Amino acid sequence: MRNVATNNPFVNEPFTDYSLEENKKAMEAAIAKTKSELGRHYQLHIGAEKVTTEAQIISVNPGNTNEIVGYVSKADRSLAEKAMQTALETFETWKKMPARERADYLFKAAALMRARKHEFSALMIVEAGKNYAEADADTAEAIDFLEFYGREMIRLSRINETQPLVSITGEDNHLTYIPLGVGVIIPPWNFPLAICVGMTSAAVVSGNTVLLKPASTTPVIAHKFVSLLEEAGLPPGVINFIPGSGAEVGDYLTTHPKTRFISFTGSKEVGLRINKLAAETAPGQIWIKRVIAEMGGKDGIVVDETANLDAAAAAIVASAFGFQGQKCSACSRAYIVESVYDQVVGKIEVLTRALAVGLPEQNYPAGPVIDKASYDKVLEYIEIGKSEGKLLAGGAAAEGNGYYIQPTVFIDVDNKTRLMQEEIFGPVLAIGRAKDWREAIELYNDTEFGLTGSFFSTDDDRIAEALETMHCGNLYVNRKCTGALVGVHPFGGFNMSGTDSKAGGYDYLLLFTQAKAASRKK
Structure with a gap:
């Protein structure tokens, strides 16, 4: 495990060299293990509760359509609402947890993922159709996001030490970054681990709780990530795993008055629709919803x-x-x-x-x-x-x-x-x-x-x-x-490519927080 002390420089996770026989065999063994687990059933995670539904998303291997990767329970609006209420309740305690403790969950998850790197990559080979190098790079990026955002949250929590405000006589002045609330995370299928991990971990390490609605073509890898964070000790209700239809669950949560932000990666068309729906103020809503969107490219x-x-x-x-x-x-x-x-x-x-x-x-x-x-x-x-x-x-x-x-x-x-x-x-x-x-x-x-x-x-x-x-x-x-x-090429685009949110950059977590200035007269 890498030293995760915050005064150490961030180092990107190395890629695996599959020209080496031991690495090739390790991947082949991981693929065989993944194949032995095909067709399993996966539940929703709403707080501490695991929910099985009659409606299911069937994940199919795109490289061999005879193989079903898994059957994933599918949320409806009532379960989405239950997840929202759970996230709202959990937010009241999670937001008070010190930044270092929140970051430690990410560091623990990164260590666990590193130890099982080939297992995560193998699942992407089977569920998303990636070859060895593409899957390995996806997993490495996921590990990078966990460690980078963990360090970044610690840095932001010490902002008054590292970037003190201008001093004036007779006052103590401080700036802190506080979480927004409950967010909806809608990751894409093309980087089903890395981007899902990056979007989710950035939100939760900042003190928010989330409703994670994974892409319907790659829900099993998202479930594996959620289970990993559960193993790392993340409190129930911080991440609520609710696969479901975009038209039913996605739209419902986007327009929900208690949704504080939506973090989306996907097509231009869906991103613009989310932005439009989020701009409408619902009865009981007391904020302008924040939309973080990474959309298409040409x-x-x-x-x-x-x-x-x-x-x-x-x-x-x-x-x-x-x-x-x-x-x-x-x-x-x-x-x-x-x-x-x-x-x-x-x-x-x-x-x-x-x-x-x-x-x-x-x-x-x-x-x-x-x-x-x-x-x-x-x-x-x-x-x-x-x-x-x-x-x-x-x-x-x-x-x-x-x-x-x-x-x-x-x-x-x-x-x-x-x-x-x-x-x-x-x-x-x-x-x-x-x-x-x-x-x-x-x-x-x-x-x-x-x-x-x-x-x-x-x-x-x-x-x-x-x-x-x-x-x-x-x-x-x-x-x-x-x-x-991550950390080398902060990623995000202009125009119809999104909101220029720079994933893997030093200002990314600011999108999941709000700055609060406090002044006390001496």
Whole structure:
């Protein structure tokens, strides 16, 4: 276990090297254990009570649809209300717990998760369709969030020592950050552990209690996290686990007068709906609800003629097709200057065609998309793309008893097409040509989104201008546009990509607190 003393610098959890035989065998054993537990039933957690419901969410392995990962009890409005009342009651005691004690629960959970790292990763391989490296990175990020936010809460609790207010004669003045209340946590399925852990742990370590409504395609991994915190000793009622329908449970809690905040990660459409519903004041509501939203992306990589073309092509393919392009940070657009366009396109084609598609548990580089709805949507966009650009690679479903699609690349795509403007969230890359690097940046900026981007160049003046003019929340130079690390790359975007809440950054916990200034006359 890492030393979690607050005066020690934060260190990111290392990734596992699966080229080492012992690590590979450890993962294979964890997958076998996960497979032995398929089809189990999972209950709601409302305070100390475990609730079984007749209505259930059935979690299916997207890589082998014959396998049911688990049957998860499904909350309705009455159970959501019960969970709300439980969270309200628990908040009255939890908010009074010292920050260090709240943080210790996160540190304990991080240590437990680290000890069972492969088990959590294996479950994501089976339930979410991630390969070894993608699942391992997800688990590592979850551990990072637990430790980073625990340290951050301790730092905020000592803000008067580390950032004292201006002193005046005759008064003692202090600033403290106090919790908001009860929040609704709605995490996504694509990072079913890391983002779920980050959103939830940030809220509870800040002194809030929460209602956790996980994504319906990956509820079992969320349940495993909630059970881990229970094992770490977290008091009942701090996290209430209530999977359920967005239309029924999600909307009900978003509009509830006692909901103080909603933390959401997902699509633009759902995020905007949550923001709209939360803006309406319900009878009995005495605050403006806070919405923390990380939404979609239409991320791009720009390559100029001075760039290392091999590195640029490799970064584009890795960013476009890592976890089948199912990342809000994924590169779904690339803009390459005319003079090197054909060279880079040729390199991208070779790398894309080398991506074998198959079962995640066998660690294929490309696996399934998450479910039938996503599968149908991506294939529909591929058909649209065939009329909007020239098909370079892929372009069809792939073999396998799951939701497999070939990594697909279109070239010579105009920037006003649907392929270039709409979020697809699958293994589809559109490439456009630009007359020069400035036009490429203009094309990159021509979007309603603004999450991640990359600029490939060896010209320092161009890099300086790109850093100023490419409009996104996370901009990378000469590297891929995916793979943000906690504490290293605070993550969140502009425009329709969300509220620019910087997950994994030093100001993130402020979103779950409110500042109270107190002054006492001497």
